Ligand SMILES: Nc1ncnc2c1ncn2[C@@H]1O[C@H](COP(=O)(O)OP(=O)(O)OP(=O)(O)O)[C@@H](O)[C@H]1O
């Protein structure tokens with residue numbers, strides 16, 4: 190498979206999924222597949238669908254990672270964590286999954302040893318006097334302890350953490366598992382073999398892998414999720430492309446502000462990894478999160494985007510562009526519609542504008558009795574030459590939703606992207622005072638990749 194066929198292509202050609210044999214369900218015209226699936230395109234016209242809110246607060250709460258409807262009764266006030274991109278999912282975990290409520294996420298503690306290690310670490314970070322662990326405390330989500338919750342007649346322990354996407358309207362999330370070696374010193378032989386087989390090229394060449402991500406694709410106005418089976422196909426080049434896509438930099442120029450926010454966190458993580466000698470972090474992740482809604486405010490004009498190429502070209506070269514109608518309706522601008530007066534199924538027949546019809550240089554007189562203008566006005570309302578009418582309305586709705594959101598929020602944080610350390614199920618106290626090379630190498634490579642992206646913005 191060619192390098193470019195693997196990564197961003199599924200987004201443009203969702204039918205690629207079909208050949209992979211995963212479950213697929215079509216919902217509202219979108220394509221979805223199993224939670225291991227290569228890609229899950231959630232929905233076009235997100236603002237309309239989600240009313241401009243974080244999907245954690247909309248009706249996806251009875252869906253699993255793959256978007257399948259689940260018939261599970263949720264504990265009071267809780268929903269499934271719809272922004273979950275990797276990790277154990279509800280079907281693999283006896284019907285118990287990651288939940289969210291208010292600004293918190295709830296991670297079920299199902300494996301005793303993993304649970305004990307993870308809790309121990311969070312508790313240790315609360316009380317530590319070790320300098321590098323104090324540093325680490327600021328690099329993890331806020332810890333709210335362990336809560337027992339009745340789920341399907343069973344009392345289950347949940348780790349309660351700050352939801353890192355809580356302030357985001359359109360959360361983009363990428364789980365990056367750090368380390369060439371993702372098995373711990375107590376792993377069984379079969380676990381070692383299983384881990385070594387997975388994400389092989391990516392781990393070997395980059396020292397990290399990407400088990401899952403979701404991105405609000407701004408150019409296409411839709412949410413796309415990539416599952417772990419997609420992650421397992423990546424190599425160092427395709428991983429880089431996917432990270433670019435995650436940053437919406439496949440269709441736009443890199444946004445320096447976004448890169449700087451993420452790099453600021455990654456540099457802190459790197460500083461920690463370079464200095465800490467107390468822990469060995471196996472199979473632990475860095476969660477990158479940002480708000481695509483805020484990114485939109487900073488995007489430079491789109492460069493040629495493969496996904497958009499067709500629509501951009503048709504819009505700019507088409508004689509039927511709605512712009513000509515809009516100008517006509519102003520009645521006082523330069524009017525160059527070239528409308529011949531004849532309509533076909535495909536839209537109006539155009540010809541070179543006649544000076545006789547439109548006097549461009551005359552006084553700015555708006556003649557509302559002009560029957561031609563009237564009929565064009567009517568036409569514009571009733572006839573969508575390129576189905577852009579719906580799009581226009583959608584865009585208007587979207588801007589209103591955004592305005593409303595801005596008006597409703599008390600404040601607009603300057604920080605809309607961050608990177609935090611998560612998943613400490615396989616973190617152990619170090620048995621020597623060496624640096625955790627396995628962990629540091631992955632972090633170094635990730636930082637380097639982001640630094641290279643930043644350098645591209647300076648070219
Ligand atoms: N604090 C958080 N805020 C928001 N999302 C989170 C948070 N913690 C975890 N998640 C989401 O849940 C996913 C799984 O988290 P985590 O890695 O802790 O679970 P896990 O089941 O232990 O994973 P694994 O199977 O890799 O061991 C992450 O990829 C992320 O999407």
Ligand SMILES: O=P(O)(O)O[C@@H]1[C@H](O)[C@H](O)[C@@H](OP(=O)(O)O)[C@H](OP(=O)(O)O)[C@H]1O
Pocket residue numbers: 276300303387400417472614615
């Ligand atoms: O990336 P994948 O393919 O999802 O692989 C899973 C991943 O390595 C998890 O970290 C691991 O859970 P633990 O951290 O609990 O070991 C899980 O083991 P499991 O299948 O034994 O649960 C693996 O299946």
